[in-house]
Amino acid sequence: MLRLVIVGASLAGLRAAQAARAAGHEGEIVMIGREPHLPYTRPPLSKELLQGTQEIEDSALQVGELDVQWRLGTAASGLDRAGRHVLLADGSEVRYDRLIVATGCRARSWDGPGSELGGVHTLRDLEDAVALRAALASAQHLLIVGAGFIGCEVAASARALGVDVTLVDIASHPLLPFGPQLGERWARMHRDHGVDLRVGVGLAGLGGAQRVEHAELTDGSTVVVDAVLLALGSVLNTDWLAGSGLELNPAVVCDSTLTTTSDPDILAAGDVAAVPVPLAGGAALRIEHWTSAAEHGQLAGRNALLDPAERVSHTTPPYFWSDQYGVKIQALGLPALAERIELLEQSPEDDRFIAACVAGENMVGIVGVNAARRLPWYRRQLTHPRPLAEVKLQLTDEATTLGAPLAAA
Template sequence: MSTPRLDRLVIVGASLAGLRAAQSARKAGFEGELTLVGDERHMPYTRPPLSKDLLAGSQTVADTALRLAKLEAGWRLGQPAAKLDRTAHQLTLADGTTLPYDRLILATGCRARQWRGPGAELDGVHTLRTVEDALALKSALTPGTRLVIVGAGFIGCEVAASARKLGLEVTVVDIAPHPMLPLGAELGARCAALHERHGVQLRCGVGIEAILGTDRAEAVALSDGGELAADAVLLALGAEPNVEWLAGSGIEIGAGVVCDATLTSTVDADVLAAGDLAAWPQALADGQPMRIEHWTVAAEHGTAAGRNALLAPEERLPHTQPPYFWSDQFDCKIQSVGLPMLADRLEIVDEEPDTGRLIATGERHGRLVAAVAFNHARRLMDYRTQLAESVGAAR
């Protein structure tokens, strides 16, 4: 078999997954031309502080910069990718520039899901994904301001906690019956109690009809006929993968870019994917491909894809580490490993009612698929090891 030419590695996406892919490829000995393309004009930065420390003022924008070490790469920033021509092995950017590649890593991530109902365009209505979003939201978070957050997932709950600490009046609305939906009803109730204890008004099981106001958001109209006065509104409705630009490329798109366990596109061995947009087989879910939007998944994917991109398809290693996430809300660090959203049974196995520390495990068809901890990091580690071993995850 002849060795295919591998002089040019292009990575589309210049956030965590893209950066880790570039670092990993260099570390694995890639000496060719390495280019990163990013639609944001910033060098890579880390997003978790955007809903927490950056809003609270305990971190600055400069603190969010990811360390590059001595990465040798070309950067095309502020320029989204527009088209992929796999036959020509060529990428076209929005400004018409073309970039030829031998191997390509797709890491264009997600964007905040938009809501297109009445009033979505009013001033004072925010979403949170980028550093610009965070700075705009931060400027609205002044003490005494009434903030309505639509969506009680990670971003909604974390911003609620940050905003309460800053002295805002905070109401969180979600159509779901409890906050942090993937954690199930029992842990969701614990999350609800946590927020209520810290003065967050929770309105679960209610949707929104419209955002009301003449120029600025003044109120949110609810599906139950109620109205919430608001000085600022955050729409925290989750994220959508940036895959539209791949239309016509022939890349298989499902929940995201569909990959095999080595993060290789199902239709093209020269194209790999990493991070939020990659849908790859979950060993804990009978191989069902899923997208997972966790910081650590993006970092691990980047590292794996950067290494795998240099190898022939049959030499590539699968990525099987069970997904891990954390979320800081008030004095509670929520950590999870595995796939709690797929558990058919999620029960608390150990709890200290005085401190709120707890451990819960999730099973699917009688098999352990997840563990969740509240302020119990050491115990969660044991489950991480156990779950990793159960799927044969190699390091």
């Protein structure tokens, strides 16, 4: 019977194990995890957990009576494909017949002046969130470097806790994954909630005795702070694959069935995998979002048990979201590819809208604000690039839109 080994015990890894069991796999499953915890879900770490509306135990993913051997608290340190085993940091080896790589990412670090000071945080794992929550309980002024998802969500959480926030990013707009064209809107939202948002500005250095006391920015200004969050994006956990011969781009390159291009017995899932996306004309992309990790995991768990010719492709468009200040921002497809946006629906009050993200003639994504009920319809339109004109024509038959775009949008 096949022995399935899954490296990475977070969302994608867990879904893979569950899917393999659901598909009737009776052989052994070994789950290797760097962290000491059973799988947990990360979205609350920047929101509910920080704000204190959820506790640590609420972020646990339901494992139930899943029949797997857990090897937690032990990172993988190498892969020997010829010998078909994974090397672990404690020196042991785990033999596999089929392997799923789901080691995800870690927070990008920064080693500039003052990076060693107390009060300097990153946010990726549960411990990071617990430490940041404790810091926010007494902090007066938080500097956040990086205005992506983590930076913006923590800014909103910190404001809800009454902490002053300075948010800086070297880019010209916050939340670029939702497309640069909507950036002004998100910038206004943060400033309306009292965030000192500075774009086109980076971090030059931190200073203080033992704990951080001030930050120097690249525009020459200084900010007095008592806590810093470095939200600089992520780095792939692929170090352990160096020398394995797996194709890295630098993510693990897969075909549409999540099978690695180098080895039919090895699949990859979640943040670490580069998978062809139909909306991007089949380019292999890394989609670092919750839903992709869950979907990849599920599919990889089933596909790993099958012969390569029988494996099923991943086709659903990316879906991701962010919640800030009670505003729900949702996106489908690849808004970051947009050359322009076009409002398709808008409520008369302008507090709910759907914007199409357009590249050439084609709709490649949508962004919705407080428009959850309209997303299922767009999800059906976005499996492949489609001319925007065609989508708009179909929209005229829809009875339940939010309303026509306002003239002076």
